[in-house]
Amino acid sequence: MNIVLEIYNEPGFSRTVIVGAIALTVWGLLRRLTRKSSLDNIPGPPSSSFIAGNLQQFFDKHESWSFQEEVNKKYESVVKLTGFFGSPVLYVLDPKALHQIVVKEQDMCDVSEFQLDTIQLSFGPGLLGVKGEQHRKQRKMLNPIFSAAHMRNMTPLFYSIARDLRNGIIKQVKESPGTDIDILTWFSRTALELIGQGGLGYSLDSLSSHAATPYGMAMKGFVPALDPFAAAQFVLPYIRSLGTRRFRGWLFSLLPSPSAKRFKDIVDTMDTESRNIYTTKKSALEAGDDSVVQQVGEGKDIMSVLLRENMKALESDRLPEVEVLGQMSLLLFAATDTTTTALTTIIQMLAKHQDIQTKLREELLEVHQNYGEELPYDELSALPLLDAVVRETLRVFPPLGTLIRQARKDILLPLSKPITGRDGSQIEQVVVPSGAMVIVGIRGSNLSKETWGDDAEEWKPERWLSPLPQAIKDARIPGVYSNMMTFNGGGRSCIGFKFSQLEMKVILSVLLCSFRFSTSPTEKNVIWNHGVVRYPTIGISDMPQFPVLVETINEGL
Template sequence: MAQIPVLVASAIILHLLWRLVRNYLVKSPLDVIPGPPSGSIIGGNMYQMFEHNSWDFHDHLILTYGPVAKIHSFFGAKWLNVYDPKALHSIFLKDQDNYYQGEEAVTSVRLSIGPGLLGTHGAQHKKQRKMLNPVFSGAQMRNLTPLFYDVVGKLRVAIETRVKEGPRDVDVVGWMGRTALELVGQGGLGYSFDPLIAESRDEFAEAVKAFVPAFTDYPWIRFVTPYLSYFGPAWFRRFLLDLVPIKGIQRLKQIVDTIQRRSEEIYRAKKAAIEKGDIDLLNAVGEGKDVMSVLLRENVKASIEDRLSDEEVLAQMGTFIVAGVDTTSNALSRILHLLSQNQDIQDQLRAELHAAQEQYGKDIPYDELGALPYLDAVCRETLRLWTPVNLSSRQATTDTVLPLSQPLHCTDGTVLTEVPIPKGTMFFLNLRACNTWKELWGEDAQEWKPERWLKPLPKAVEDAHIPGIYANLVTFISGGHSCIGFKFSQLEMKVVLSTLVSNFKFELSDKPIFWNFAGIAYPTTSHESSRPEMTLKVSLASR
């Protein structure tokens, strides 16, 4: 038995060496695509793409090589960095069945949080999507609005307690993380992680907060997960994992175990309550209006062929948490950072919020909140310029052709209007690059200007048919793998901002703020640190 892992490891090493030789010696139609030189024989451009301060490399990649460029991945694999709108439309929408997230992405997500929306593709993904779409409807978000205001009201009290005697430095990203987790907890799972008004420690909450940073510290994990199945059954792979002498990997294992264990406890309790007639849910957090409770009720009513398994439903809980907490909390932190740098915009937003509160009350209703033009403009502009997730990955499932909106000048002198794509080709779909492309958005595309949304968008944007479900942006992408919870996220952001900006003034503190390039961009006090932190000076706002 002990020889099996050695034999498997040897086979994997030989396979990787074969890939290295094949990728460097076998000709590919992608060879003539322009792009930066490889950073190393083994790692290609991957370190340059994903180290914490890789913004300059990405800007160089975008500005120098344009909307379609070749980059080098591990072991000489040739990938494409794409932000051409016509190409994105093909990948996300028109020809979406020719692509999926890729074996590495799907396998790593499936192993860590289960076969939910982020860990499935094809027929299984479509089945889950069909069940989940109604759960995230506008009507459901309207039902959640009072709950959201209740949670954010506790955040307001917590900050007010700290600044009532005068301006004070506050770790804003910490508070945004706690709030987003509680909103996803109560609104998504019907579970309270954090009372907000007091310091608290919850094992589940701590694990959730640590999940994304733990994975960010080991980006190579996703590239090795496809090989894990070769090491035998799950129990044996777990035995081998326990032997790995890397402290961070053991910590990551504990985080995943904690999330899965507590998620299952919550799920079993909810399922039992629904089977007993929902009586317990009416007295629970969220009163049974949370996404998971609604999903469970709908799943029970669904036909056998449409019904999701317990494993699939349970996996959605991890998906809600992983996809919904850091993305929204870091987007909110980015907005507050930008407002601190632009006091005139902050004042204008506060004036709009005060006027709305005088008309509708302290808690602006769902429809009226969504209709506030300047609040909406601030959110859209931030999600345009600084999308929390900069890159989305895809892999071609078949030989196909990628159409382009403008000719591509290749290194051999040829000019392409479409690119032949071999089966297995991997893509980085550069969301921020498309959102900030000057040819579409104008010369001020790299500037944060909320007012651009208060007038008609450039004709080039309208004509490009950008494949997005939100505001002509690819921030939430489009097609069968678009962000199903974007309305949930939008409601979170607007409830938090309407409460905080109307009550507090945010200014820069003496502490530096650096935004790190990662799976989800996050702030620290230096690029050497991996601890999320963003300190702003907060004071009571005058009416």
């Protein structure tokens, strides 16, 4: 992965070959799209474009929220969308169908080949970039590292980093009292340092200054840089036969686009840093335990544990070096952007709901009086209002609003409740044809009024402070976390969701005891952009940021 996008320079390559390959691909595409589909009877919105179908509306950075909301309200639990050149795309909210997709038929309705290509080009063959037995082998190796027992060991380290964050914000507030603070950048840097120390045993950002490190800036810009290419996943599977992966990488490098160059530079920065960390970590482990203990994280970080377990594993179970490197880059991305977005949204909602912010602060101060500055893992996890605020934010505003899957064979999806077809018939099950794209509606499922009630779209943490309605339990949502799809379900559920929960709760338990957050006048210019991970910008800027007013009320417990 040293050079992510290589130049195709094999001899004998000519323009004739390119034109011929494209012509054959287009012919195959048109031949496929003129066939009738088993999804034709599923109701859905009319296509707005011959080329892009509904996909421009569904995934547009700014307009997608209103379009998805309209689709969720107007249609039933499965919806037929129109993809590129009229190809059918199935949007799924039905719990029983979701269970079939993410649990029972995971291998046969999995991440598309184009997505796997993109992930491997970006991060290498880590957990999200592989499938089948290779995926199961990696997950088996990683599962124990993300256990609750290991998270208990991480708690003191997380508190240390959270205090550094608090001190950095205090310094900025003193230097510029009464002015906006970009809380997203602080959270992005903190999340990077948390996964750096807790995940890799390596400090990536000391939080000692206002400015992010070059690596931090690369991570912050990854999702906006990827956005221009996100829609390609719906059309490029049809032209995967166009040369080798190396050749397709070369085509990408030729794109006359600043976004393409920016994306490549970001990926190269992440790869270089990951290789440097890996070399340092491996050398420390080979030097013996005393050397590891001297490192950040004292050998308890995820990568140190993974490398030790990998060395002890049977040859057949051991991960090759390229896959270990893939885990590193992927961990850094997956644990940074999602946690940053979730924390930023929580602060946004608490700034708008001062009564809940006050009650949460009181809850935290009371328990801190009993345990001091660092709350034990079990006590932190058991705080009812803190847990409710985190759960409700992740339900209403999941960092990832959708997931894309591709059927690798004809898939039969049973429905929890029949829907009415275009011809008026009652449809109790849907056949997804091989090759068709499926959109898992994470946010749509989380906001289902049939499951969560008429106030499903409202942010109401108090709903978690009493037993959940029976309708929620009866729905049997296949998500791994709290009857919602936020962290997905099945074998591709988010392996680090306990890590993420701990990060958020530790940071909130420190910041809310030290600061009062209020809505900034600048927030009226904030736009939440749809992307691989949702992110806020001020106006149409490409750089994620979120302004908030911060008042220091306690510089330390």
